[in-house]
Amino acid sequence: MGAGSIAIVGAAFLYAAILFLHGDLGFPVGLLSDYYFQVLMLAAINIIVTIGLNLINGFAGQFSIGQAGFMAIGAYVTAMLATFVVPIADFAVPFQILAFIGIVLVSGCAAGFVGYLVGLPSLRLKGDYLAIVTLAFAEVVRSIVRISDEISAGLAHIGLTKLAAQIGGIGGPRGFGGFPQLADIVIGPVRIPTLFTLIFISVVLTVVLARNLVYSSYGRAWLSVRSNELAAEVMGVNSTRAKVLAFVLSGFLAGIAGGYFAFVIRFLHPDSFSFLKSIEYLIFLYAGGAASLSGSIVAAGTLTILPEFLRVIGFDQWRLIAYPLLLIVIMLWRPSGLMGDREFRFLQNPKLRGRHAS
């Protein structure tokens, strides 16, 4: 049995353990309150986004700092579709779940398409200039949500009343809430929390996808673009395609994560997707180690849970200070991030196992 299979089995055990601690398996354990359950879901969502960001910033060597924009697109598209277009609240349980999966995939594709549009300037812009364009894109997305009322009024003015009502429904600066909740699957004493299960499966799929991509010819193309774009072109790598692909995939993953985020938080506000949110993902990425999938998983997981953990052990007031201090100390101690560019065994290149894969 390879390291990958062991990891999958381990993930299954982790899933069962979390359900057990949450008291979903028929035993009244309840060690994990609903609040911490939600924190775990956010950690999983952050892992998906960070891995997506890692494809651009870590592997393809570009510098994108607008991940919150893709998340906002995914979140708002999911919430709008689930509330207005495909009202999943009216569906029976199995169809509801299928419809939700479909909706999340559609929003992922929407964000991926926008990722394509944002990726295009990367053909011309380099380094920090590209970074600021991605940041500007994220803020423009947020601003468009903020002026949704004005857009709605404009649409109503030219006669598109139905669309106008839907656009007006996302609430602009007042926030958008009240979308339907996913029903859990209940089999006898066992309750399977649908949303958590979907998010967990998505994390596993994301990790598998990213690992396989990174060691494929696409991944090698990214690494070659990162080390020297000109040399990569000379060797026949289509650097344009490589970079745009990284942007599309990263947008897709952030879009999916945004869709889940909407249903975990159950209230959307344009300010939830501000520059600070994008910064958060950059912190996860670089604290874990750029170009290390293991680093993204470890850092996004622990740094999401850490502030809550600090609260539990009595640092309630100091946790907002402890977090950045810890981050600075980590970077001074390990300037390449916690994992550098090393990987866990199950994430190493199968062909190079045992050697230091870069």
Next chain:
Amino acid sequence: MSWFGQAPRPVLVRLLAFTLAGVLLAVWYVYQYGGAAALQQLINGLQRGSIYALIALGFTMVYGIVKLINFAHGDIFMFGAYIAGFAGSALLGNGHFVAFAGALLISMAATALLGVTIERVAYRPLRDRPRFSALTTAMGVSLFLENFFALPPASVPFPLNYIVFGPNYLSFPQLIPVKYYSFGPIYITSMHILDLGLAIVLMVVLHAFIKHTVTGKAMRAVAFNTDAAKLMGINVDRTIAITFAVGSALGAASGLMYGMTYGILASPYFGIFPGLQAFIAAVLGGIGSIPGAVLGGFLMGVSETFATSINSNLGYMTSFVILIVVLLFRPAGLLGKFQREKV
């Protein structure tokens, strides 16, 4: 990338297109809102622009010399504003001029010290490391400054309760009596004059400092080529520290202007937005270029003021849209030098 980048080759068509777009927008605005309103917004925009330009100068100087986007610069600006507010309140009994000059000097000195400390602790150890390491600590420093100074003084132990600012707003003392001078339908206040005047004075001083002093020459040398500067016997560490000090001090002056103009400091988080705008201004002008930062700052201020007068949410969006459009046509900013890769 040199600080005073050579003038870009004039690309006449693009220049004409940009100018034409600007003129059309201006004509539309005058037609819609009247000439007096337009002139008034232009004056307000220049005032806001002078604040942005000073912050952008700090961004661009630090970037020019260590190639680091100093994400904490907006919070350094915030710190300067608060110190100026406290110093100004304490000195207000000694007359307006003393209070103003004292607040300016004290906040510039304290903020310069903060900038140098941050550089020493968080950036210098990572100078020869991958670029994103220092970038990540910069984000950490930014979060730390915001969250630390927002701690409520009543609930922290002894030495800290004199340092932190608390999460609530601070009304900025009125250091200079505000006078209105009206010219028909438009008016100019003493704040307009003070902001623009102070910004211009500081820019002239900075220009003289960089062009005509030995330290300024060292700064240009380090920005041009750090290794060569080291070989010529320039103390690179000291030069970089001085750059951080000067950039932070300019941020403090800008913070004082912000506080006096708007009269209120919302919370220790208020530096994020002006910091972001100034960062955009620096990139728009061509990051690393000092004239570019000034140009970008004024452009941001004016465009934001005009757009905000149409719709408050539009003001926020406009700067980003302008940025995207300009960078698509001039990938290295307005006055930046685009370096073509050569084999």
